[in-house]
Amino acid sequence: MEIGPILRAMIRNKLGAVLITLQIAFTMTVVINAIFIINERSNLMARPSGLDEANTFYLSSVGYGDEFNGVVTVRDDLERLRQTPGVVDATVTNAIPVSGSGSNTGVRLVDDEAAATSFAAYYRVDEHAIETMDLDLVAGRNFAAEDVQWRAGSEAITTRELIISQQLANNLFPDREPNGVLGETMFINGSEAHQIIGVVEQLQGPWPSNSSVELSMLQPNSSVGSSATYLIRTEPGQRDRLMAEVEEMLVASNSNRIIRDLMSLEQTREGSYRIDSAMSTILWAIIITLIFITSMGIVGMAVFGINRRRKQIGTRRALGATRLEILRHFMVENLMVSTIGVTLGAILTIAFSIVLTSSFNMPTMAWYYTPLGMIALILIGQVAVLGPSSGAARTEPAIATRSI
Amino acid sequence: MLQMKDVCKVFRTELVETHALNEFSLTIDEGEFVTITGPSGCGKTTFLNIAGLLETLSTGQYLLDDIDVSTLSDYQRAKLRNQKIGFIFQSFNLMPDLNLFDNIDVPLRYRGMKAAERKERIDEALESVGLFARKKHVPSQLSGGQQQRVAIARALVGNPLFLLADEPTGNLDSNTAHGVMDLLQKINDDGTTIIMVTHDQDLASQSKRNVHILDGRISSSDLTTVNENAEPRAVFA
Incomplete structure (x- = not known):
């Protein structure tokens, strides 16, 4: 594995990597806490009332007049x-x-x-x-x-x-x-x-x-x-x-009366939890948007890096790198950026969670959210960079001798 | 060591078919210093790419160290390049973000060599080109001639069967170019086979043999006057 040279090269050319690292960290902080909030809301919404809600409805009878x-x-x-x-x-x-x-x-x-x-x-x-x-x-x-x-x-x-x-x-x-x-x-x-x-x-x-x-x-x-x-x-x-x-x-x-407020218990539940449901939907939209933007950022950085280094890739191929080794090079590069990003993200996630718990009286986030979030974001990064890396792996070694 | 017989390389587009190499035959033996010359577009780089396994040939036969390379997979060709061929490029092709040590380390890592052996070889290669003290420097901190010496060290570090040099002095001033040529001569004197593509007849005259290409074919293959004691080589032309 080329971890040492990749890391040293990244340090020399760090702006892009730092920006993506921060983006991953920020995304992880927001996404993990948002998922936790959604799960908390979902658990609240899923609590049984004790009634047979699916088969129950109610209505009001309102009488009027002296004969009622x-x-x-x-x-x-x-x-x-x-x-x-x-x-x-x-x-x-x-x-x-x-x-x-x-x-x-x-x-x-x-x-x-x-x-x-x-x-x-x-x-x-x-x-x-x-x-x-x-x-x-x-x-x-x-x-x-x-x-x-x-x-x-x-x-x-x-x-x-x-x-x-x-x-x-x-x-x-x-x-x-x-x-x-x-x-x-x-x-x-x-x-x-x-x-x-x-x-x-x-x-x-x-x-x-x-x-x-x-x-x-x-x-x-x-x-x-x-x-x-x-x-x-x-x-x-x-x-x-x-x-x-x-x-x-x-x-x-x-x-001498009117009937009103005819409603099933399911409709009532839906109405009562409408704000929670809307909040979950909004949070999901934020999560998907953030993950999409971050994935595009990773893809963008990978594509830019690969295009910038196309001749280097050809040279590596000329010096004996197989296609798999070129693929691995860029996957490892992303893995390192993602690992730094999710590590920073884990610290921010826990800190943000503590703020939420103390400020809004929310329950403490379960321990497994953070490691699962780290794994998920690393996997997302690897999937995002797979396409550009595969393209890099198809670079012909003859590029090394071209004047580009 | 290197035998090409009736090698053809055809580049096709929708409209044009270009025969970059046409029934090209050449044998190069161990220890030779062969220069490949010819006008622009004659097929020098195509020859170099095929000889260096950077491109596949269309027809014909190419035996590298008695291995028929036309039957090899991309993976096998990469491994063969890594083990048998050292490349020196006109633009040096060093990795700008890597220091000299890591640059020279690149082919050895692809060979899967242990770290201790790699370090020993890299230090030795840097010593041989006089740049050991600057091994932590990056290429941009070096002059053009020094960068080319690093590229030569990278090409030599794996003890290749031969060096393929593509206009190695093309980006250097004449004084530096002579320094690089002297280094290549020394490497050849030490027993390493060198095949060098150049358009510079003065440099070509410093090699043991000059092969001139015209329109994808060998137009002449002559021993140069500098190497009066060298034996003539069989040439398919």
């Missing part, structure tokens, strides 16, 4: 929905998971305002919520029909049962299994004492970007007024058909 009776309408609607062929179950709720809109409350284990408080989202639902949401009850029991309070307007809540998410249970009782929290008392909405009767494996709150998105609970009551939101789960493959049919059916069943 909210309690009767909700009960009738739920009955109709549950009897519709293809519908697995339906419930009424005050909020939709991952929708960005809902309610939360402070949660304490003692009735003392000075005590540590967690904040958890709550869903006010009936006894069909677990089946409708397709939640996995890992401990305790579901609400019974008689547990559910149908409240009119601002009537006070009298129910005291709660089903909580396992993550909320872990936060409140760190060392206990789900069964171990059953019967425990929690204070919510100030001093309201409630008893935990069940634990579901997962149920996300309405705010996906919130750090406490996994802390949530179900309350067996529903405030029935002029409007109500129904969550409906269908059999697999029936959702889209039923969305149209259900809307039509509900409109036809009561002329």
Whole structure:
């Protein structure tokens, strides 16, 4: 290998190599950190809400006029929905998971305002919520029909049962299994004492970007007024058909209300993560552009270097270099530039990652990002320089005797 | 050592067919100092390129050290060039970014020689051309004559079967040219075969034999007066 002479020659003619080295280092810093951010976003977007999102949709019913009776309408609607062929179950709720809109409350284990408080989202639902949401009850029991309070307007809540998410249970009782929290008392909405009767494996709150998105609970009551939101789960493959049919059916069943906000949970998720998704797309565009520009820089430097040294290549061929040795010469030259570039890039990547972690409260980048990035950029460099190097290897040795 | 018989080299374009060498036959034995002369475009460089395995011949036979080179692959020709032929170019063809040591090292690296042996040979070659003290210098720090001496050291360092020199004094002033010719004479006196292409009749007269080419054929092959004791060589013409 000609590492020594190549390095010495590069040092004597260093401007191009330095510029490409810096470009590789900069590209690596941006690309690796961008990929890390994209992966973090993707992991966030991929978190399950706990619901059967593919087969669930919701809509709102808004009544008007003196003849509209909210309690009767909700009960009738739920009955109709549950009897519709293809519908697995339906419930009424005050909020939709991952929708960005809902309610939360402070949660304490003692009735003392000075005590540590967690904040958890709550869903006010009936006894069909677990089946409708397709939640996995890992401990305790579901609400019974008689547990559910149908409240009119601002009537006070009298129910005291709660089903909580396992993550909320872990936060409140760190060392206990789900069964171990059953019967425990929690204070919510100030001093309201409630008893935990069940634990579901997962149920996300309405705010996906919130750090406490996994802390949530179900309350067996529903405030029935002029409007109500129904969550409906269908059999697999029936959702889209039923969305149209259900809307039509509900409109036809009561002329004193309108149906609006008809949306699948998948659409809701897409909307809620639109900024994250757009950010990922933009970052991918930046990554591809940077890699393309860097690759073109490497190709440009290689082509320029080869054209500048065409007679030298012919001379090397005349002195006994085989085509493979000429190819190897330029591949090694690029390898050395790339290695210096990615080494500098690794330092910058780690430094930039530390800045991101400390400034934006991001998680620490996993150790393997940097070495994988180094390998990837070296491979990209080698692929980029392969074409020009192959061209150089085809140089005829007779060029050495030509006056060019 | 070098035998060409009925060698033809034809360059073809869409419109023209040029016979650069035409039924060209020549034998050069070990220890000779042969100059190749002729007017521009007569085929001197084509002969040099074919003799040096830089180009392939169209028809005919070329035996180099009893090896029929027309059947060799590009790889085998490269290896043969590296082991048997030392090149001296008109423009020296040194690598401007490499120092003298690394320049002379180039053919030895392609031979896969160990570092210690390479160093020994390079130091010896630089000593022989009087440039050992400047081995860390780059070519641009040398005069033209010194650069050509480095090129001669590079050509000699691999102990080739013969040296092929392409107008080695063409870019030098007359004093320096004489110095380079004296060096080549000394190398030849030490036993190395030299084939030199030149247009300079004065230089040609200093060799043992002059082959004159005209229109791709040998028009004459004469022993020069300087080498009165040399034996005449068989020539196919």
